[in-house]
Amino acid sequence: MSVSIGWIVHPSDIDPRLIEALAKAGVNELGVHPGGGRMAGALMKQTLSFWLSVRGQALRALCESHGLKVECDAHVLSYLLPREEFSRHPEWFRMDEDGKRNPDSNLCASSPEALAFLEKRAYELGQKLYTPSHRYPWWPDDVRGGACHCPACRSYTKAEQALLITNAIARGVKRADPMGTVGYLAYQDTLETPRRVTPEKGVYLEFAPIDRLSDTAIDDAGCEENARQISNLPALLDLFGRENARVLEYWVDNSLFSNWRRPPVPFQLNKEVLRRDVAYYRRAGFQNYTSFACYLGPDYAAAYGEIPIEQYADIIRQTGEA
Numbered sequence: 001m002s003v004s005i006g007w008i009v010h011p012s013d014i015d016p017r018l019i020e021a022l023a024k025a026g027v028n029e030l031g032v033h034p035g036g037g038r039m040a041g042a043l044m045k046q047t048l049s050f051w052l053s054v055r056g057q058a059l060r061a062l063c064e065s066h067g068l069k070v071e072c073d074a075h076v077l078s079y080l081l082p083r084e085e086f087s088r089h090p091e092w093f094r095m096d097e098d099g100k101r102n103p104d105s106n107l108c109a110s111s112p113e114a115l116a117f118l119e120k121r122a123y124e125l126g127q128k129l130y131t132p133s134h135r136y137p138w139w140p141d142d143v144r145g146g147a148c149h150c151p152a153c154r155s156y157t158k159a160e161q162a163l164l165i166t167n168a169i170a171r172g173v174k175r176a177d178p179m180g181t182v183g184y185l186a187y188q189d190t191l192e193t194p195r196r197v198t199p200e201k202g203v204y205l206e207f208a209p210i211d212r213l214s215d216t217a218i219d220d221a222g223c224e225e226n227a228r229q230i231s232n233l234p235a236l237l238d239l240f241g242r243e244n245a246r247v248l249e250y251w252v253d254n255s256l257f258s259n260w261r262r263p264p265v266p267f268q269l270n271k272e273v274l275r276r277d278v279a280y281y282r283r284a285g286f287q288n289y290t291s292f293a294c295y296l297g298p299d300y301a302a303a304y305g306e307i308p309i310e311q312y313a314d315i316i317r318q319t320g321e322a
């Protein structure tokens, strides 16, 4: 069974040199990630302008000519539902722990109008960002504790609220691309299994153990945090299915290692951890692997030279297909 190998970067990390190196190494998917945190909506807007610009279109065409499928991996919620809507529709937004409607993150997952608006906006975005792999990793806000506490939402867990949001995005995406699939991002507060909400057709599991320790394998039983990250993974795979499930890792995420502050620090691939992780994920049932790979763009190459793309892709291919 052949595996799919991805590489996820910020727009500023992309240049023709990187695209050619990825294609040469046999990477199949290039993800464009605007950035997370509270600025995710504004960053998404900038990324969209970048992709629709002449330079963005040329880079995209270069990717396609090399068989590299481009996707947008983004916390899209505050782009799809701009916070400015709060003055007109406070009931679309989440109720915080103090009982006040608050536009700070996500939305009221029990508001049919908010979900319908999200669906419509996802449809519009899907029309602008057609993706040849049909993979649309479009996620709720990148915050911890951003759930709605209104009487209707209170009985849903954070994971269930995230799935209600993901399902609405998936309905919109599928109107734009009938083969479209949308990732349910399992990380932070959403690693537990949603029970009261079922994934709609086309929603796949995107497993992103952001709180893992990077210097030891994900299945190192002696590492409490890594063990916690994967403790519920088999149940998540049972619910979402294994066929299209994808690992979204941090193996080559130099933005994480640089503490999300440029200039980037020198990067070294931990081959042993990568090999052991992929072996674990393969046994769990995955065939699709990607990783954030930010801060390894032109500024990195100018400062430090070589990026270990080939080693990364070889280890995933050899271990993932074994």
Ligand SMILES: [Zn+2]
Binding pocket: 094, 095, 107, 108, 109, 110, 111, 148, 149, 150, 151, 152, 153, 154
């Ligand atoms: Zn609510």
